[in-house]
Amino acid sequence: MADAIYLGGGGPEQNEAQTLLLNRANRHGIIAGATGTGKTVTLQILAEGFSNEGVPVFCADVKGDLSGLAKSGTETFKLHDAFTSRATKIGFADAYTYHDTPVVFWDVFGKKGHPVRATISEMGPTLLARLMDLTETQEGVLNVAFEYADDEGLLLLDLKDLQKLLIHLGQKEVRDDVSLRYGNVATASLSAIQRSLLGLERDGAEDFFGEPALDLKDLMRTARDGRGIVNILDSTRLINSPKLYSTFLLWLLSELFERLPEVGDPDKPKLVFFFDEAHLLFKDAPKALLSKIEQVVRLIRSKGVCVYFVTQNPRDLPDSVLAQLGNRIQHALRAYTPTERKGVRAASDSFRPNPDFDTEEVITQLGTGEALVSTLDAKSAPNVVQRTLIRPPSSRLGPITDRERAEIMADSPVASTYDEAIDRESAYEILLEKEEEAAREAERLAREEEKAKRELEKKKSRTRSRSRRQTPTEAAVKTATRTFARDFTRYVLRGILGSRKR
Numbered sequence: 378m379a380d381a382i383y384l385g386g387g388g389p390e391q392n393e394a395q396t397l398l399l400n401r402a403n404r405h406g407i408i409a410g411a412t413g414t415g416k417t418v419t420l421q422i423l424a425e426g427f428s429n430e431g432v433p434v435f436c437a438d439v440k441g442d443l444s445g446l447a448k449s450g451t452e453t454f455k456l457h458d459a460f461t462s463r464a465t466k467i468g469f470a471d472a473y474t475y476h477d478t479p480v481v482f483w484d485v486f487g488k489k490g491h492p493v494r495a496t497i498s499e500m501g502p503t504l505l506a507r508l509m510d511l512t513e514t515q516e517g518v519l520n521v522a523f524e525y526a527d528d529e530g531l532l533l534l535d536l537k538d539l540q541k542l543l544i545h546l547g548q549k550e551v552r553d554d555v556s557l558r559y560g561n562v563a564t565a566s567l568s569a570i571q572r573s574l575l576g577l578e579r580d581g582a583e584d585f586f587g588e589p590a591l592d593l594k595d596l597m598r599t600a601r602d603g604r605g606i607v608n609i610l611d612s613t614r615l616i617n618s619p620k621l622y623s624t625f626l627l628w629l630l631s632e633l634f635e636r637l638p639e640v641g642d643p644d645k646p647k648l649v650f651f652f653d654e655a656h657l658l659f660k661d662a663p664k665a666l667l668s669k670i671e672q673v674v675r676l677i678r679s680k681g682v683c684v685y686f687v688t689q690n691p692r693d694l695p696d697s698v699l700a701q702l703g704n705r706i707q708h709a710l711r712a713y714t715p716t717e718r719k720g721v722r723a724a725s726d727s728f729r730p731n732p733d734f735d736t737e738e739v740i741t742q743l744g745t746g747e748a749l750v751s752t753l754d755a756k757s758a759p760n761v762v763q764r765t766l767i768r769p770p771s772s773r774l775g776p777i778t779d780r781e782r783a784e785i786m787a788d789s790p791v792a793s794t795y796d797e798a799i800d801r802e803s804a805y806e807i808l809l810e811k812e813e814e815a816a817r818e819a820e821r822l823a824r825e826e827e828k829a830k831r832e833l834e835k836k837k838s839r840t841r842s843r844s845r846r847q848t849p850t851e852a853a854v855k856t857a858t859r860t861f862a863r864d865f866t867r868y869v870l871r872g873i874l875g876s877r878k879r
Contacts, residue, residue, distance in 0.1 A: 380398065385767040402646050410707060411710055418746065424651070434605060434607040437610045442774075476771050518563065537805045540571065580621055626652055647680070667695060749765070
């Protein structure tokens with residue numbers, strides 16, 4: 378084991394070793410550069426270096442290239458001669474060997490890696506609100522929903538739990554009660570949240586929310602030989618949903634921050650976290666969320682976690698975050714427009730100047746595989762920036778085959794833990810049972826009401842029947858009356874017609 382990771386050769390002859398001190402690695406860092414300038418290779422050799430020192434790594438594989446970490450490079454590779462030539466040039470030939478890296482593949486959608494899941498409760502209303510682009514008012518209603526679920530003992534594990542809860546809150550009697558207890562809950566806000574949830578389903582988020590949820594300990598494993606395991610999140614599909622991609626990685630950082638114990642200033646990191654396409658994390662992020670990101674980045678290093686942002690231009694990150702990134706690797710930038718020239722100037726100003734060259738000018742002249750490197754020294758001060766030729770990787774450059782991936786996944790230490798989803802009783806089942814119980818009660822009451830109505834009709838019918846019966850006296854009186862009337866009528870008629878006796 379060494380106390381530093383070898384990055385490449387710098388200086389005029391490109392043979393001055395440029396290294397990253399392990400006990401300064403958790404001061405965070407940035408890997409920047411235009412597309413095609415070598416950022417992925419730099420990320421790859423850093424992952425190899427940390428793994429070799431027994432440090433677990435987590436990285437998102439946006440293009441699929443990082444899967445090559447799982448397989449050893451070979452002498453038949455078309456760039457073998459170029460790699461050995463570069464190793465010789467930077468004085469690394471004697472130490473340069475091909476080898477693989479222990480890897481565990483993950484995938485939110487469970488296709489190219491083991492499923493990685495989180496529960497709705499773990500994600501929380503703040504990150505969910507960002508994920509769904511909710512307004513401040515709608516986020517307030519979502520917070521009320523979470524509070525209500527906590528107070529009522531309703532577990533929110535997957536999307537259907539949250540959908541059912543929102544439907545429950547939409548019932549007038551429930552909504553009125555909740556509004557009095559927690560604050561106004563508008564039906565318009567509930568409807569807007571439901572529509573956003575449908576959008577999440579279309580993006581495939583239903584695969585992410587559920588159980589078994591990811592145990593952070595499974596990201597911090599070491600292999601049998603003592604090397605740190607590199608956890609690769611396949612993001613080739615996930616990156617098509619930028620909000621889900623960035624929110625998931627931010628959730629993961631937040632969970633690490635909340636759950637890991639303080640370790641002070643360790644000799645080497647407990648976990649290295651590479652955040653590729655980092656600009657997506659900050660794009661359109663509300664002020665409250667930016668404050669949370671800044672807090673996590675600032676404090677998480679005391680938990681032994683170091684974060685390396687991978688992006689095209691340092692300007693993609695807020696100044697408050699950039700100020701906390703002590704280790705910097707800058708690949709080439711283009712400067713064809715005024716905006717790009719400002720970006721180059723900003724990138725050059727972030728380095729400690731080297732009197733031997735103009736940093737701003739060199740940034741635009743760097744070749745593929747070259748970078749400007751400045752890491753922290755033993756006193757945590759930035760070293761003078763050096764033009765550096767990055768060392769070649771020991772693992773395969775480029776993606777592995779589907780068959781190779783399947784074989785690695787079958788032999789994974791977490792295969793039996795996450796591959797099968799679990800759907801235990803939660804808010805959906807509890808509220809559904811309450812609805813069914815309420816429906817049964819309503820049906821029972823309806824039957825009782827119908828029975829009571831029939832009894833009332835029978836009673837009324839008996840009353841009417843009794844009122845139509847005559848007593849003997851009434852019958853005699855009615856008979857006598859009819860007889861008298863008939864005789865009297867005949868008497869009158871006979872008088873009128875002249876038939877009466879004179």
